[in-house]
Amino acid sequence: MSGGFPRPAFRYPILLVLAAMALSGCSLLRGPQQAPITEAVPEFIEPASTALVAGPPETTAPTETAKPESPPKPKRPAAPPPKKEAPPPPVATPAPPPPAPAPLIVTRLIDRNQAHGLLDSEVQKPDGKVVGRAVDLVTDASGRPIEMIVNLQGFLGVGDRKVNFPWSAFRFTPSAKAATITLNLAPGQAPAPDRAKAAAAAAGTATATRLPLLDATVERPNGAKVGRVVDVLIDGNAQPQAVVLDVSGMVSTDRRTIAANWSALRFAVRDKALYPLMDLSDAAIAASPPYASGEPIRAVSPAPPAPPPAPASSSSAAASTARASR
Incomplete structure (x- = not known):
């Protein structure tokens, strides 16, 4: 044969077309098929993200025997x-x-070469002749x-005989080995015999303006007895420095004498007569050093009153001020 396709090969396309038409005709004769019914699966929509459709539940493949979980370690308690x-x-x-107890007395040391006792001291004339002995001192109200x-x-x-001479007629030399009192009488100072007798009669009599001091009783302002004057210590300037008091029986039965400063004496009038006063208490007398010949003379005076204590408010205010300043 010459030209064209072989016959059997030409038939195949026609058969294919016919088969296709037959198949399409069968499909046209059938009614519309319903869609298969399936269970609705909820869909989870997350905000601000792409919606994801939940698929079928995943099945976890069985694993080997799970190991028991170890118990959690106990937590440490929180530190308080x-x-x-x-x-x-x-x-x-x-x-x-x-505070320390307030002192009862104040003492003053008197040199024995600077003061000498008056009682029974020899009195001489300027030429050295002894004419008598001193027996008393008369003082005025001051x-x-x-x-x-x-x-x-x-x-x-x-x-x-006892004769009163003016105080200005005497000179005192406490350190003298012989007579310590010298009587220097001016021609008009010699007492007349009748005046001497009158003076002797009145020698031991106290009046409102004069007081013979020896043997006088010194009292306290309340009338209690302090002691009896047994001597007076006079310095080289004819000034009394102290009185010697016999305080026997005041605080003990033993005989005891003390020296008290002349400045501690005061004088008052009672029943038209002068009498000496001193503010020495029994405790002060007991605390006073004794007076003895040959020993240092320590004259005592009542101690001044202690100042009143500071108020508690002022002391606390001072303490707070001190703390604030720190």
Whole structure:
């Protein structure tokens, strides 16, 4: 054969077309098929993200035997918050020690070469001749000596007489080995015999303006007895420095004498007569050093009153001011 396709090969396309038409005709004769019914699966939509369709539940492949979970370790308890330390208590100011007891007396040392006792001291003339002995001192209301009473010697004690001489007629030499009192009488100072007798009669009599001091009783303002004057210590300037008091029986039965400063004496009038006063208590007398010949002279005076204690308010205010200044 010449030209064209062989016959069997030409038939194949026609058969294919016919088969296709037959198949399409069968499909046209059938009605519309319903869609298969499936269960609705909820879809989870996350906000602000692409919607994801939940697929079928995943099945977890069985694994090997699960190991038991170890128990969780116990948690450490939380540390408590640190406690705030309380401020230290204020330091209490220690109470001041109790004040020392107030002294009862004040003492003054008197040199024996600067003062000498008056009683029974020899009285001489300027030429050195001894004419008698001093027996008393007369003072006025202010405590100023105005007279001395001298026992003028007679012959072997016969004719002795007490005569008052003005205080200005005497000179005192406490450090002298012989007579310590010298009588310097001016021509008009010699007492007349009748005046001497009158003076002797009144020698031991106290009036409102004069007081013979020897043997006078010193009292306190309340009338209690302090002691009896047994001597007066006079310095080189004719000034009394102290009185010697016999205080026996005041605080003990033993005989005891003390020296008290002349400045501690006061004088008052009672029943028209002068009498001496001193503010020495029994405790002050007991605390006073004794007076003895050959020993240092320590004259005493009542101690001045202690100042009143400061008010508690002012002391606390001062303490707070001191703390604030720190």
